[in-house]
Amino acid sequence: MNSSVEYRIERIDRGIKVRSDSIYMLSSYRDLVYLFLPRLLPFAALIVLPIVLEGGYWQKVLFYACIFALLALSWDFMASVGLISLGQALFFGVGAYVSGGLNYYLKMPIFLTIPLATFGGALICTLILVPVLRLRGVYFSMVTLVLPLLLSNLVETLGILGGTYGLLSLSPFPSSLLASYLAVFAVILCLFGFRRLMTEDYGLVLKGIKDDELVVMSAGVNIYWYKTQAIFIASAVGCLAGALLTHYYQFVGRSAFALDYTILPLAGAVLGGPGGFAGAALGTFILVPLSEMLRALGGLRIALYGIILIGALVALPEGIFHYIERKYHQFERRVRI
């Protein structure tokens, strides 16, 4: 190799990480802060933000950010089972149409439509995806890419559920503060819940399916049943996002299956760093306010998401979150080769 390279970068865990990892004892306030600050800070921020931003334009942005964060978390959950989705808009659209339809035709109150859309929508999405569950890799991605388009075209052609015009004047949230808190709590629940779930035995199986399906199969585990469950969980989260935004807009239309709801969560998850869920949430909480600031660009924003997606994939494939996490836990030094 090149003879001019005399150093290499060595990464070593910080002492405080080693201490707080291995000693199961409250040793000092410093250790406690080191351990809990990264967990409590986003939690506290999410709790306080809706009140701070109450009534303003940025409360709306926070709500959007939460919606897209939910979609990104759902994407990341499927990705951690090895199912790469290119159609989060499917979940979003189904959730949006179920809650919209129940509210519009059956006049159900909002506190019934949202849970029904979350679980009923998830059931519908799971039933749609079960026949193609045996597909792997790119083939599964292609199906998910096509499905939202198909459903959107079906709605238009058959003229069902409002057809081209969509369903108008749905019930709004009683107050915007409630809407924000619902979205924020959903994000917190998913973020910390998913992180916890992946460290349980159940999550171990899911990770195993991602790493090597054949090994998990030969351990006597029915991987398709686990994949079905994973899709149900992921699509419930996606449908919840759809239902929340539907009642926020008081409108649902074919735009619920649009490319935005696929590409922005994907860009967010890749930018923040796939795997571990915190990255996905962080990525969308960076991207959504950014794209609101660039609202003047209009249609160019989708192109911008594309550029960010490419940049993140090529330049920082591990993602912002994992980069920060590494810097937090480890230090680097140059070592002579």
Place this chain on the structure above:
Amino acid sequence: MEIFFYGITNSITLALMAIGFSLTFGVSGVANFAHGAFYLLGGIITWLLINLGIPFFLSALISIVLVGLLGFGLYWGLMYRLRGLAINEVIVTLAAAIVIIELLRWLGFSGFTYVLPPFVKGSVEIGGVWMDYQRIFLVVIGIALIALLYFFTHWTRIGLSFRAIAQNERTAIALGIDSDWTAALSLAIGSSLSVVAALAILPLGSIDTEIGYEILIYALAVGIVGGLESIPGILLASFILGFAQIIVATFFQAQWLTIITLGAIVLILAIKPSGILGKYKELEDRV
């Protein structure tokens, strides 16, 4: 009779749309979800060059070469760094497609002013149906390209190496095939072919940025239904889809066209993921 003739031209149109995509994604296993974007870009570059006063065939040639080079650049600039991660290849090319298409949309390259000239103007009556010469040219070009592609991938060294890197990249490298160059070349040729298709098809209508996504879907449908790595599969699938579309458009509403195409993708992937004439992908991609 009308159904027959329009069915044939529609089928060959679909085959033309799919050829570049099939060569890249199907035959050599390099994702090229920017196919539709390149198709659109090729059409628009040609339009710009013609309006600068450059003769048609020269500007067609320039745009074919330019987009081919862009495909080459796409490989070395982006995909080279992600090679082997199939999903990331798909995401990065899809993102590239979105960037290109949305930029063109933002620049406003859409509408009736953006029309490419046909090769030869006029039309002729065959069996009671009026066909313009462009459609006849399109059928000839389509069949010629498919024949050429079959010959290319089965009897030339480069074509065989395209198939080799898709089947087993390591073995291909061991046999002295530079897989990166082969993949880049495949992406370049595939992109150029998409421009050839654009030049043959676009004169029949006007340029609309939305076709960038539509072409990708059609190419995906033809590729998947026929079997991604199979050249006869392209022809078979485009005839099935082409006639299905014409029959549906004649007897039902035209909106069912897209549904037929999208439904075919999902159906085939659910029933036989390797496609009607495909073989080896079934072993890899389905447990």
